Amino acid sequence: MRVPPAVPIALTGALSLLLPTSCAGCDEPDVPLCRGCRAALAPAPRLGLLGEGVPLASALTFDGVAARVIRACKEDGRTGLARPLGMALRAALAALLDAVVRPADVVVVPVPSSRAAFRRRGYAVTDLLARRAGATPRRLLVPGRAGLDQRGLGRQERARNVGGTLRARRAEGMRVVVVDDVVTTGATLDESVRVLRRAGADVVGAAAVATTPLRSFSTANGA
DSSP: OOOOTTSOHHHHHHHHHHSOOBOTTTOOBTOSSOHHHHHHTOOOOEEEEOTTSOEEEEEEESSHHHHHHHHHHHHSOOGGGHHHHHHHHHHHHHHHHHHHOOGGGEEEEEOOOOHHHHHHHSSOHHHHHHHHTTOOOOOOEEEOSOOOOOTTOOHHHHHHHHTTSEEEOOOTTOEEEEEEEEESSSHHHHHHHHHHHHTTOEEEEEEEEEEOTTSOOEETTOO
16 A cells, blocks of 8 residues: 555554555555564664774664565555564664663764655655654754765765765764664765764764665674
């Protein structure tokens, strides 16, 4: 079921009761997320590093069920899926905070959607996921210039493309964790780290719901 992007988030749950639906992960009818696909979203946090040397925690691998569910949440207006995805992000945040920082004074900063994506969807994906993870996001990052669609771009092309696409509000003295939905090459998170540091923030880590299979990680317990 695809919900038109102009429909407010508060109405999507009601619409799902009236319109036919199917599992976002496997297309099983009459259920938004079946038991098997919900189990496939069980978080398994892993730790790695961004290009800027910042620790990164990820809960899922972006393929199979996870990829389908994330796409449904982002592109099909199925915001009810933000709850299980938010639980995965919560696990990634917990793994990051346990491993590298003290959580008491950390500010969670979502990577913003582009203006065009926000207009198309009607909601900010990463902000929504951060709230479903139990965090109170601070919108220190704001969209800058419009970049090209990142899909189909290589690592170096992505890095060049994201330059200038983000700006940061003043963040002196803040200890920041940046969060995103999916990490591919890490170019967007690296740019987020750079602009937040220029704004005075101490960026202590990053967390994501999922990362692409080619990224190198260790498990959160060091195995």
